[in-house]
Amino acid sequence: MLSSPxxxxxxxxxxxxxxxxxxxxxxxxxxxxxxxxxxxxxxLTGYSAVKSSWTTILASGPVHARCTLxxxxxxPTVALxxxxxxxxxxxxxxQRVVSVLATNVYVxxxxxxxxxxxxxxxxxxxxxxxxxxxxxxxxxLH
Amino acid sequence: MLSSPxxxxxxxxxxxxxxxxxxxxxxxxxxxxxxxxxxxxxxLTGYSAVKSSWTTILASGPVHARCTLxxxxxxPTVALxxxxxxxxxxxxxxQRVVSVLATNVYVxxxxxxxxxxxxxxxxxxxxxxxxxxxxxxxxxLH
Numbered sequence: 166m167l168s169s170p171x172x173x174x175x176x177x178x179x180x181x182x183x184x185x186x187x188x189x190x191x192x193x194x195x196x197x198x199x200x201x202x203x204x205x206x207x208x209l210t211g212y213s214a215v216k217s218s219w220t221t222i223l224a225s226g227p228v229h230a231r232c233t234l235x236x237x238x239x240x241p242t243v244a245l246x247x248x249x250x251x252x253x254x255x256x257x258x259x260q261r262v263v264s265v266l267a268t269n270v271y272v273x274x275x276x277x278x279x280x281x282x283x284x285x286x287x288x289x290x291x292x293x294x295x296x297x298x299x300x301x302x303x304x305x306l307h
Numbered sequence: 308m309l310s311s312p313x314x315x316x317x318x319x320x321x322x323x324x325x326x327x328x329x330x331x332x333x334x335x336x337x338x339x340x341x342x343x344x345x346x347x348x349x350x351l352t353g354y355s356a357v358k359s360s361w362t363t364i365l366a367s368g369p370v371h372a373r374c375t376l377x378x379x380x381x382x383p384t385v386a387l388x389x390x391x392x393x394x395x396x397x398x399x400x401x402q403r404v405v406s407v408l409a410t411n412v413y414v415x416x417x418x419x420x421x422x423x424x425x426x427x428x429x430x431x432x433x434x435x436x437x438x439x440x441x442x443x444x445x446x447x448l449h
Binding site for chain 1: 340423428
């Protein structure tokens with residue numbers, strides 16, 4: 166049982182690193198309203214769809230992500246954390262690190278802290294905090 | 308003063324629709340830790356950077372976005388809403404609607420409900436809830 170949102174977040178990224186989908190899925194609240202968005206993917210809602218996605222992803226191997234620059238907002242029952250994930254992709258000499266922006270939300274339950282939202286999207290080239298403040302393509306969508 | 312997160316969210320999208328950057332910026336909490344990610348853009352942190360981005364975007368014209376399929380989590384002081392924005396882009400015969408996935412977080416303050424996070428990213432082609440549950444490119448990043 167995880168006693169803080171930080172512990173829940175640490176357990177999440179450790180489970181990704183270990184390709185342990187069972188551990189990842191144990192961290193999620195088993196609820197119809199949980200939301201998970203993988204980079205470039207559709208919005209998945211409900212525990213069953215979210216669980217299935219992690220099982221599929223981690224069946225291909227671990228996800229090595231190091232989180233930096235967390236911005237957080239915590240209350241006694243809800244915690245919001247936005248992090249920059251530095252994700253290792255590729256193998257051998259092809260290996261490189263890409264930046265992913267992730268918003269994670271945790272809630273306190275009788276069974277400890279649980280994830281209820283993970284919204285991840287690729288950061289633009291040049292790093293998550295670099296680049297122009299608003300790109301041309303961005304202003305179209307908003 | 309906005310007395311609920313729903314009112315705050317409605318005011319946000321109405322202000323985008325009216326290209327009223329002053330109204331958008333009034334909805335944000337003037338705090339160093341607020342986070343705003345426009346689709347495909349870098350992570351902006353702090354009120355000053357966020358304000359500047361909306362001023363730049365809305366100087367080019369309004370953003371017409373209709374929100375659907377909200378998933379929400381509310382406590383007395385924090386509200387999380389994940390929505391699918393149907394955004395109208397282009398003009399005349401070139402006009403089309405694209406889907407954007409957005410996570411919005413609001414907090415209750417003495418001055419009413421304020422935005423503290425907006426994380427928006429393009430939904431994959433085929434709609435936000437369509438397409439394969441996990442795409443090949445997704446499994447690389449996670």
